[in-house]
Amino acid sequence: QVRLVESGGGVVQPGRSLRLSCAASGFTFSNYGMHWVRQAPGKGLEWVALMWYDASNNFYTDSVRGRFTISRDNSKNTLYLHMRSLRAEDTAVYYCAREGHSNNGMDVWGQGTTVTVSS
């Protein structure tokens, strides 16, 4: 079945780096744009980044641009988020999500991985 599984979360000190992974299965990964979306404790959803299906373009929310890098390896069916210069306000559950064809919403989500930035 169609599935996304995130990993790589953990506790990290402010200013340090962390890389999240999202393993996709059950669909042709290289045909879909992929997002990272996060949710701080007790808060709403916040879009973080998007990478097009062929990695030709990527886009970021303002608060992470220059610190986070989204990437993908279509040969491994895996999406990544490399986070640098982490701040306390980056503490959240990070979800990867598939962009449906024709921009039909984020139609498949992973279960999320938790990132805690704390000294």
Add this chain to the structure above:
Amino acid sequence: SSELTQDPAVSVALGQTVRITCQGDSLRTFYANWYQQKPGQAPVLVIFRKNNRPSGIPDRFSGSSSGNTASLTITGAQAEDEADYYCNYRDSSVNHYVFGSGTRVTVL
């Protein structure tokens, strides 16, 4: 990209109808999608491009839009519909995505 405003919470009696609204100037231009999130779970897409349901979503969920307001209606709410609901849209001019603040639906 403009913000999206949602009421923080609404309640509905079991079997009754509830409408959840989402306001934002950008909704005059861009379609809204809606997501359901139950506690401790990932979000689930329930409506895309204003009024389309993904496969597997019950037909008691419907979407509509007028002016700067998008709406999600649950007709005949069930206990399992108790959740947080988020609207969002894609600003295609800058390829940014915006989520609303979310509405907690309680089924009484």
